[in-house]
Amino acid sequence: MPDDANDLAAEVWPASAARDADGTLILAGIRATDLAHTYGTPLLVLDEDEVRRRARTLRAAFDTAAAEHGTTVRVYYAGKAFLSTAVARWVVEEGLSVDVCTRGELEVALAAGVAPSSIGFHGNNKSVSELRRAVEVGVGTIIVDSAIEIERLAAITAPADAVQRVMVRVISGVHAETHDFLATAHEDQKFGFPLADAEAAVTRIREIPGLEFVGLHCHIGSQIFGVAGFRESASRLLELHAALLADGPVRQLNLGGGFGIAYTSADDPTPIAELAAGIVAAVAEGCAARGIPVPALSFEPGRAIVGTAGVTLYEVGTTKDVTVESGASRLYVSVDGGMSDNARPALYGAQFSARLASRTGVDAPRLSRVVGKHCESGDIVVDHEYLPGDVAPGDLLAVPATGAYCASLASNYNHVPRPPVIAVHGGKATVIVRGESIDDLLARDTGVHAEEPSEGAQ
Structure with a gap:
């Protein structure tokens, strides 16, 4: 009481x-x-000021953390949290990119004037028409979620004489301590490739002239407090990342986000500066242990910006x-x-x-x-x-x-x-x-x- x-x-x-x-x-x-x-x-x-303030705070925290370890970072606003043309303009003006997961979200972002090159396209069941539209407008990155999607993109890019940048979404096996329906990186779920299958997916992508593999993506859940889950997930992804370097560049690593907020006075979310410093440091330590350079990083804070x-x-x-x-x-x-x-x-x-x-x-x-x-x-x-x-x-x-x-x-x-x-x-x-x-x-x-x-x- x-x-x-x-x-x-x-x-x-x-x-x-x-x-x-x-x-x-x-x-x-x-x-x-x-x-x-x-x-x-x-x-x-x-x-509006709250949205902008939180976007600036997140961007500054991750910029600072990345600079300390000699790399760069991109922060994506999660369109699924809440998307309108006004909000898309606010976050872009504060230096953020935008991620979308349907044709509708893509069109709202485009209507807001978001540069296609700064849009990431997610989704476990992107239709052929959605993928064609994304390639047509020049979406910056498509996060590939299945072997079928790789072949769909191959068929789309070939006649268009286009080269589409893609990342491979990986299930790291790390289960965030959250509601089962909010956890998106344990094995029995619909998103991404299991770690054991991801290398074959990357090999296939590298065989396709119209696709450019740029890195790995993982999202361990939503409404997450603390750094521990991200640290473990990063360690598992860096094992795969290091192995993939033997056959070509792996320039980026996206560790997702889903950072928690306070819904009641009992909630105690981890400060953004602490999250940024801890997660980026974990990546840098993992890279040093494996003798590989720290890749460019990207994050998707989710509700932490607009909630x-x-x-x-x-x-x-x-x-x-x-x-x-x-x-x-x-x-x-x-x-x-x-x-x-x-x-x-x-x-x-x-x-x-x-x-x-x-x-x-x-x-x-x-x-x-x-x-x-x-x-x-x-x-x-x-x-x-x-x-x-x-x-x-x-x-x-x-x-x-x-x-x-x-x-x-x-x-x-x-x-x-x-x-x-x-x-x-x-x-x-x-x-x-x-x-x-x-x-x-x-x-x-x-x-x-x-x-x-x-x-x-x-």
């Missing part, structure tokens, strides 16, 4: 988050109540006391969104925080569960949180750290329109992704305007 159920834990909220004299939540100088009044709820608010920048605003609809098996009471707080705008609790059991945003509460903290409006018992936004006991219908509730994967995973379950995304900066708010309306939903239903059958028609 917190001492103050109105407190805003600094590590969970954007740096601009504060309360005004009336207790109203302020984001980038704008009252949450004003945002809700103008744009409605649910509403995803994205703090904390997002805050979702909801309106409370109903509250009710529910007695649990122990005889204790829990306050259920229902809001006007839910799993359609934040699927992560239902998918991963993800934990979030919540605070009153339209005022400060005056009653003692109550153990509460914030739930959505969908017809699912698993429609939980915040599984357990202490909220002021006087939370009531009409209050505005804010859930922080929703900048990553919430809008990206949003759906129209129960035919609920997806909410808008608003960027805030310097006291101004801008719509960067338009919210859906009921008309938008009906427009996709071809039966809405279908001709009525004539009388007597069978």
Whole structure:
């Protein structure tokens, strides 16, 4: 139980988050109540300065670490975390590249003016049309995920007289200490080549005139705290890296990322400078032990750039006391969104925080569960949180750290329109992704305007 159920834990909220004299939540100088009044709820608010600050911090930390060991580094923004043309422009202006994993994400990045040469294309099932488009526009690197994909690229590049740079994604066997569905480098999963098969894949790539092998890629998971997993994964990849040098250059090594953020005050993410220094040092030590040069490095921080920048605003609809098996009471707080705008609790059991945003509460903290409006018992936004006991219908509730994967995973379950995304900066708010309306939903239903059958028609 917190001492103050109105407190805003600094590590969970954007740096601009504060309360005004009336207790109203302020984001980038704008009252949450004003945002809700103008744009409605649910509403995803994205703090531009927070995104930019985190992008700069990551880039500077890895630049410093790489320079200390005589190499260079490239940092990729994860389009899957949240992608819009505005966000793509912000991160590119801060010196980042962009990774995408579908034709749709690629087209958003291109529409934002991202240089194709600074785009990495991921995915375990890239279609022929997606690969053709990537080669056509000159995507900087395609991360190859299967033997079939190698042959698809060979067939695409030959008639185009093109040379496409590729990396090979490798399963290192290192399992990050995270949710099973977030771990992407243990053996029994869909991404990449097992270590035992990767060398043959590289040999085949080197035989194809239209493909240029530039290095290895590995991603051990997501929402990771600490350096230990990266250190072990790097060691295993460097064994393969050193072996591949016998038959040609291996200029790059991408160790992925998935760096964790704080969703609640109990989370203690590893500082970025510590991560950067530790991971790059591990690579340098591994290279020295094998007598090979340190390659150019690249990383994909994931949610660490955009996650904390997002805050979702909801309106409370109903509250009710529910007695649990122990005889204790829990306050259920229902809001006007839910799993359609934040699927992560239902998918991963993800934990979030919540605070009153339209005022400060005056009653003692109550153990509460914030739930959505969908017809699912698993429609939980915040599984357990202490909220002021006087939370009531009409209050505005804010859930922080929703900048990553919430809008990206949003759906129209129960035919609920997806909410808008608003960027805030310097006291101004801008719509960067338009919210859906009921008309938008009906427009996709071809039966809405279908001709009525004539009388007597069978």
